[in-house]
Amino acid sequence: MKKNILKLLFASVFFSSIALVPAKSYAAGTYRFCANWAYIFSDKGVGEDYLTYGSGSSYGLLPAFTAWGAVNYNNTRVFNGPLDANGCTAAITANAGTYTFMIYPRFSYGGTTKIDVYPDSNQQWTYWQTQRSLPGSSSGATTYTDNLGGSPIASVAAVATWIMAWWAYNDVNYLPGSSPYIIYATQDGCQGPTGYIGGRTVKLCKDNSGIWKAYRKFIIGHEMGHAVSDVLFGNPTIDNYTMYSTAALCRCDHVTSSNNYHCIQSQHAISAAEGEGWAQFYSMNLFNNPSDGSAWFGYYKEFLQNGTSCKNGTCWPPPVPLPLSLDVLWMNTNCPTSNSYGVEADWASFYWWVKNQGSSNNYSFGNIAGVYYTACGNSSCAGDTVLWSSLRNAANTIYGTGSSKAQFWLNTGAQKGVNHSTE
């Protein structure tokens, strides 16, 4: 008897559950919701290959690959996950109803979240949302696309998507480590010398003229470069950005748009030049095709060049197109040379060349990290001074003295003028 009552109870629960399920769909068609970042960069078009747009456009479009998408159908969640390579959700059965498409600047792929972009350090999400009342479709597939832009955070999100594409399709060391990188896209009240703030966190503020750094993709790439090298091999010491030269070409006294603690031509302790040079390199590497032999950098501070571009005391204003794939040789040409000094432009050019211009001898991010790790006594280089002689010896140790790969490291050091050593 008891058993039968239970059976009856289950049966009634079962049937009442059925009654709560929405009317069965007979739709044969599907809806798909897609998003593009409508990015705006004031430093695009200096000769680089990627994230550009024509002079007749005021923005560029990039599918929001790996951004987090969610779709509600009549208040029921029917999609929740990262957008695909076209910036789209999976296909959703095309019933009539109200569809709400939300896009969050959280970037995930293959079940791993790698970058979170927040407006500021309060870590509250900004998201985009579009609501559509759709009639339902009995045949075919219909795609609805939203272009998300006009705000600084959309431009930062475009760079995040771009780095994710490198990470997903090229080399996981574009975003090494397991926990996510964090970008504060529009941090208020921090005008001036801020950017990379340690660990995996980047804080983007306004420059001295009140423009969001979020609109400068080369700055975003630069600050992310600091976070990446911190994970890869530990950031060497910046030596308080002490400038050792009195030569104007080797200092930053001409810089007014941003902080003048350091600039791409200033001479510093060698490890400060390495750290900042790495950040320039990482950024340049994001936006240039590594196999076409040329790489341009849109420099975001004023640049001083003898005679030609600083006539009447006026310097090249940012963004300055700098062909850092060429042999810059700034320290050798303009500054007193020393084995304990360096210039970031020379180091940026060095890293780019050893990564991309050696064919089978190329040094991946992981290879470069290995050289640093060995140079720092098989441990992190965090806070260390790393001389050229240590790097040279490390390349020889890892690849074998006289091997073509070790030789490529040495030759590139000489070609780029970073090979100063007392040994």
Ligand SMILES: [Zn+2]
């Ligand atoms: Zn930096």
